[in-house]
Amino acid sequence: DFCYHSPSLSERELKQVSRSDPIGLIKQTQKCLLRMYPDGLRQDSSNPNPIDGWNCGIQMVALNYQNDDHMMELCYGKFIDNGGCGYILKPNYLIDIEKSKFNPFDYIKQPSILLKNINEYPQRLILTIISGQFLCRSSEKTDDIPDPYVIISTHGISCDQQIKKTKFIENNGFNPIWNETFQFDIYFPQMCLVRFDVYDYDIFSHDDQLAYFCLPMTTMQTGYRHIHLRAKNNNPTYSTLFIHVTIQNK
Known part of the structure; x- marks a missing residue:
């Protein structure tokens, strides 16, 4: 419950938690710096899709930098913003989850309308x-x-x-x-x-x-x-x- 805690989740644990309680997971990112890391079974140093972590507000998505794969290329692209300094702001609906009630799994298909508390403009x-x-x-x-x-x-x-x-x-x-x-x-x-x-x-x-x-x-x-x-x-x-x-x- 303290802001100086930095819990770590494997990609497998992230998948389980995000499916069972996505809003609860996003709430944790309001109080803690969460880290996701590649599963230990990736002996070839391949990488999980970082999008899965970013969609849930995970601040630190660790990747195997020694592998120049498509997932690393997404990471390079993500942090081009803000002058390439390595830090970017999350959207408001990932910060104020109590108000937005944002659940990334509610939007598997294209929605007809977004919730009014989600500050996005399609x-x-x-x-x-x-x-x-x-x-x-x-x-x-x-x-x-x-x-x-x-x-x-x-x-x-x-x-x-x-x-x-x-x-x-x-x-x-x-x-x-x-x-x-x-x-x-x-x-x-x-x-x-x-x-x-x-x-x-x-x-x-x-x-x-x-x-x-x-x-x-x-x-x-x-x-x-x-x-x-x-x-x-x-x-x-x-x-x-x-x-x-x-x-x-x-």
């Missing part, structure tokens, strides 16, 4: 993936010219999680042009991450990730934008995507 995100520039190859050892396509995904409360992708462009990593438009209805923009992944299509084996970028939806600016993509280890690259962003209130 938005429609319209993205046009216009073109790419200087897309890197899947490996320094290959001479294969990539057949790139883009996957756009949104991550946050369950009702906001969506995945869409472009067609692939054959043998063009220099300046592929897609000109494809996608629409996402987002009900919790303050909790939403938008992610861009560029893959190399391969008919005979698995598709290789070429580069990515992830950012909070609240940091996106409208109009024509260049996205400076990052490598799997989060290092900057020369690769970019040229897109158009429209954000409308629903």
Whole structure:
């Protein structure tokens, strides 16, 4: 019951507690700094999905930094906000849970209306993936010219999680042009991450990730934008995507 307590939960314990008493768990984050850590059975140093912890207000979601996987990339994207200092504010409905009665599991599907005490303004995100520039190859050892396509995904409360992708462009990593438009209805923009992944299509084996970028939806600016993509280890690259962003209130 004291603010200097910092309880730790494994990902398995978090799943159990969040399902049985999600509001009680969020209330604990008002008094304590809670930490979630990967399960000990992850001998390959893989990572759990940090979104599960963030949706319940967990302040410290520990990940295996030695593994540059998709979950680490979400973590990099989450903390781009606030100047990349490592600290960001939670939405009010995760802070004043007595008033908001926010339960992330009430929003598995897109709701027709939000509770009046939840301070969110649903938005429609319209993205046009216009073109790419200087897309890197899947490996320094290959001479294969990539057949790139883009996957756009949104991550946050369950009702906001969506995945869409472009067609692939054959043998063009220099300046592929897609000109494809996608629409996402987002009900919790303050909790939403938008992610861009560029893959190399391969008919005979698995598709290789070429580069990515992830950012909070609240940091996106409208109009024509260049996205400076990052490598799997989060290092900057020369690769970019040229897109158009429209954000409308629903």
